[in-house]
Amino acid sequence: MTAQTLAPPSGTSTHRAPGPARHRVRHLVADTGTMIGRSLRLVRRDPDELLLAVLLPVMMMLLFVYVFGGAMQVGTDYITYATPGVILLCAGYGASNTALAVQQDMAGGIVDRFRSLPIASSTMLTGHVVASVVKNLVSTVIVFGVAFLIGFRADATALEWCGAIAMIVLYVLAITWVATFVGVLAHTPAAAGGFGFFMLFLPYVSSAFVPPETMPSWMRGFAENQPITSVIETTRGLLVGTGSDGSPVTDLGPTAWLAVAWTAGITAVFLVAAAVAFARRRRQ
Amino acid sequence: MTTRSSTSRSAGADVAVRAEGLHKSFGPARRRTTVLTGLDLTLHRGEVLALLGPNGAGKTTSVRILSTLLAPDAGRATVAGLDVVHDAARVREVISLTGQYAAVDDKQTGAENLTMMARLAHLPRRAVAPRVEELLTAFDLTDAAGRRVGTYSGGMRRRLDLAAGLLAHPQVMFLDEPTTGLDPRSRQTMWDVIRDVVARGTSLFLTTQYLEEADQLADRIALIDDGSVVAEGTSSELKRQVGDAGVELTFATVADAALVAAALDLTRDGTRLRVPTDGSVPHVRSVLAAVEATAVVPTSWEVRAPTLDDVFLTLTGHTARTARATATDGTDRADRARTEQETAA
Numbered sequence: 001m002t003a004q005t006l007a008p009p010s011g012t013s014t015h016r017a018p019g020p021a022r023h024r025v026r027h028l029v030a031d032t033g034t035m036i037g038r039s040l041r042l043v044r045r046d047p048d049e050l051l052l053a054v055l056l057p058v059m060m061m062l063l064f065v066y067v068f069g070g071a072m073q074v075g076t077d078y079i080t081y082a083t084p085g086v087i088l089l090c091a092g093y094g095a096s097n098t099a100l101a102v103q104q105d106m107a108g109g110i111v112d113r114f115r116s117l118p119i120a121s122s123t124m125l126t127g128h129v130v131a132s133v134v135k136n137l138v139s140t141v142i143v144f145g146v147a148f149l150i151g152f153r154a155d156a157t158a159l160e161w162c163g164a165i166a167m168i169v170l171y172v173l174a175i176t177w178v179a180t181f182v183g184v185l186a187h188t189p190a191a192a193g194g195f196g197f198f199m200l201f202l203p204y205v206s207s208a209f210v211p212p213e214t215m216p217s218w219m220r221g222f223a224e225n226q227p228i229t230s231v232i233e234t235t236r237g238l239l240v241g242t243g244s245d246g247s248p249v250t251d252l253g254p255t256a257w258l259a260v261a262w263t264a265g266i267t268a269v270f271l272v273a274a275a276v277a278f279a280r281r282r283r284q
Numbered sequence: 285m286t287t288r289s290s291t292s293r294s295a296g297a298d299v300a301v302r303a304e305g306l307h308k309s310f311g312p313a314r315r316r317t318t319v320l321t322g323l324d325l326t327l328h329r330g331e332v333l334a335l336l337g338p339n340g341a342g343k344t345t346s347v348r349i350l351s352t353l354l355a356p357d358a359g360r361a362t363v364a365g366l367d368v369v370h371d372a373a374r375v376r377e378v379i380s381l382t383g384q385y386a387a388v389d390d391k392q393t394g395a396e397n398l399t400m401m402a403r404l405a406h407l408p409r410r411a412v413a414p415r416v417e418e419l420l421t422a423f424d425l426t427d428a429a430g431r432r433v434g435t436y437s438g439g440m441r442r443r444l445d446l447a448a449g450l451l452a453h454p455q456v457m458f459l460d461e462p463t464t465g466l467d468p469r470s471r472q473t474m475w476d477v478i479r480d481v482v483a484r485g486t487s488l489f490l491t492t493q494y495l496e497e498a499d500q501l502a503d504r505i506a507l508i509d510d511g512s513v514v515a516e517g518t519s520s521e522l523k524r525q526v527g528d529a530g531v532e533l534t535f536a537t538v539a540d541a542a543l544v545a546a547a548l549d550l551t552r553d554g555t556r557l558r559v560p561t562d563g564s565v566p567h568v569r570s571v572l573a574a575v576e577a578t579a580v581v582p583t584s585w586e587v588r589a590p591t592l593d594d595v596f597l598t599l600t601g602h603t604a605r606t607a608r609a610t611a612t613d614g615t616d617r618a619d620r621a622r623t624e625q626e627t628a629a
Contacts, residue, residue: 038389042392109385112348112353113383
């Protein structure tokens with residue numbers, strides 16, 4: 001071991017760069033980039049995550065089209081009806097797994113080290129969120145791939161495709177920030193995993209797989225008004241141009257704005273909640 | 285050798301870390317558990333201070349406050365003259381913390397972990413790769429650099445963790461129980477590495493529950509018990525009081541032990557007595573002769589190196605074990621909760 005390696009600061013080239021006062025923004029951008037790189041690497045190297053991201057979409061598509069599809073009467077081809085729902089189911093579930101990644105960081109020693117560094121340690125959360133969006137977009141591409149292979153055909157212009165993708169990204173962002181909040185609060189992996197369980201079932205009580213008109217009235221009220229329904233209707237309207245009853249959509253505007261309001265609102269609320277919870281847990 | 289900056293020479297220029305009257309409690313008002321009850325200590329520049337105490341005495345809480353992770357309820361602490369609460373951001377520029385649980389990602393390789401930490405420590409872009417290379421070599425991790433940390437041994441993880449703490453040349457290092465859970469050989473290696481680090485003048489604040497570790501590494505030792513420092517001194521000062529070794533005698537009854545304790549002017553711990561000794565045959569023989577002169581026969585006796593309990597018994601009059609059971613029940617619970625969390629992860 002050389003003296004050079006372990007010597008205290010002496011103004012050498014390896015000394016820390018000037019403090020945050022002058023380079024705050026530049027550091028914030030660079031630190032966020034480093035954290036995103038970290039989270040992406042962690043996702044890529046988690047065999048469970050990878051398997052889930054690839055296998056779940058394939059299985060869901062096959063399940064809905066070939067197992068349930070034959071029995072469903074929704075006014076259009078069931079594959080056309082259900083594909084947007086499968087996409088959102090997979091993306092939402094994938095996003096909810098962010099809770100586990102965040103919980104693991106919070107419980108391990110690494111969050112303490114990040115907090116002892118001259119960085120905004122909440123960039124750790126941003127890293128997980130961006131990685132989640134990337135991961136779930138990959139997952140979405142897989143669902144589309146399988147859907148096309150077994151007969152799904154979209155009836156969308158390039159602009160409508162962009163709108164649908166943007167809607168999916170907004171949805172993933174919203175779910176990811178809720179998951180991040182859960183991950184910050186959860187004391188055990190089981191508690192963090194509970195959110196994924198919840199997210200795996202929530203889309204069923206919406207217009208994702210069956211028209212809400214078929215549900216009992218009390219459940220129908222929830223199904224028609226919960227955020228996922230507006231997101232589903234918007235995505236389906238953009239991609240295939242039909243509504244929850246299988247008839248063509250004439251004016252998607254109100255539904256789309258409702259979906260944007262829901263997702264943006266949930267994102268904003270839970271982003272702040274996650275940041276506050278993150279700051280508070282340091283004092284415990 | 286101490287390195288002092290000529291520009292910052294002031295009244296406290298010699299002090300790396302100072303804590304004054306730190307108080308900290310956790311939990312809601314009705315089940316409040318007090319962990320620190322007025323902790324005072326000073327770490328001078330270039331010095332190694334070991335905070336020695338049993339589990340639940342408040343060691344980790346102290347480190348977390350001094351390294352800006354926790355705010356104290358009362359009291360004040362400075363690092364390099366900067367307040368840990370109000371100047372937290374600037375304190376983080378000059379410290380590094382290596383906690384009790386390795387702060388590295390299992391799914392990243394050793395080199396990736398260090399590169400990430402070097403970037404986050406804001407090393408100049410071009411300095412990152414050479415510095416990472418340098419530390420991998422220094423910590424004998426070059427061969428394992430491309431392997432995921434999940435495949436590392438406990439000792440390798442700790443070395444990588446320590447290397448991560450050194451990337452940005454910290455002025456003050458905090459090491460929280462650096463060798464807990466390591467096998468004797470890895471512990472020895474870790475001590476060598478830490479000695480090399482401090483030999484270059486880095487100020488080191490270390491916590492440990494092993495007397496031997498404090499003795500091996502520290503210039504000064506502060507004994508922490510029930511949230512405050514109960515004794516402080518150089519390793520040799522403490523050892524002068526406790527002895528290199530001890531003749532430990534066990535008696536059948538408390539009365540027997542008390543009789544011998546009175547005759548030899550010693551502190552008694554139940555039916556146990558401990559006489560400090562240098563371990564030499566003449567001295568041990570003289571101790572046994574003095575015991576024999578009391579006409580009380582011990583049920584057993586042995587000569588052994590002092591433990592944390594011996595230090596506590598000698599310096600505070602009660603053992604670390606009792607201190608833990610009676611005084612800081614709540615702290616133990618807080619510690620247990622944290623441990624459970626770690627294990628669950």
